[in-house]
Amino acid sequence: MSILEPANTNLSNTNTIAVTNTVVTKTKIGKLKFAEFTSGRFADVLSNLYLGYAVLWYARKNPCEDANHVLDCAMQTILVDTEEAFHGIFENFPVPLLGTVMRGLTFPTGRCYSKPSDVTIAGAANAITTPTKYRELL
Numbered sequence: 001m002s003i004l005e006p007a008n009t010n011l012s013n014t015n016t017i018a019v020t021n022t023v024v025t026k027t028k029i030g031k032l033k034f035a036e037f038t039s040g041r042f043a044d045v046l047s048n049l050y051l052g053y054a055v056l057w058y059a060r061k062n063p064c065e066d067a068n069h070v071l072d073c074a075m076q077t078i079l080v081d082t083e084e085a086f087h088g089i090f091e092n093f094p095v096p097l098l099g100t101v102m103r104g105l106t107f108p109t110g111r112c113y114s115k116p117s118d119v120t121i122a123g124a125a126n127a128i129t130t131p132t133k134y135r136e137l138l
Contacts, residue, residue, distance in 0.1 A: 089102075
């Protein structure tokens with residue numbers, strides 16, 4: 001599957017937001033600090049989803065063969081950050097069992113994203129710093 005076909009990933013993240021937010025609001029558990037940290041983590045998730053859609057939109061509207069490493073690097077970083085924000089919500093939930101249940105429902109196989117490899121990062125850096133079609137596009 002290509003990184004330009006994110007339907008399952010973004011749908012999964014949307015479902016994860018829905019499940020997590022429902023549990024948080026329905027249980028009415030937590031103190032003010034928990035609510036502040038939780039809303040901050042939800043803001044991280046939503047902003048990362050927005051950034052992901054923006055990156056994919058730009059890549060589709062401006063196709064360029066030299067952009068693959070930059071696109072892969074950006075999307076991998078966004079997905080890792082999103083996953084990290086979700087796990088921050090689960091790990092710091094005031095009812096530990098409920099946090100574990102939410103994590104099991106939304107990430108049944110555990111963490112599934114990894115940071116970009118050194119090869120991907122180097123490819124992105126080369127696409128931006130050397131004379132390429134992608135650099136001209138930027």
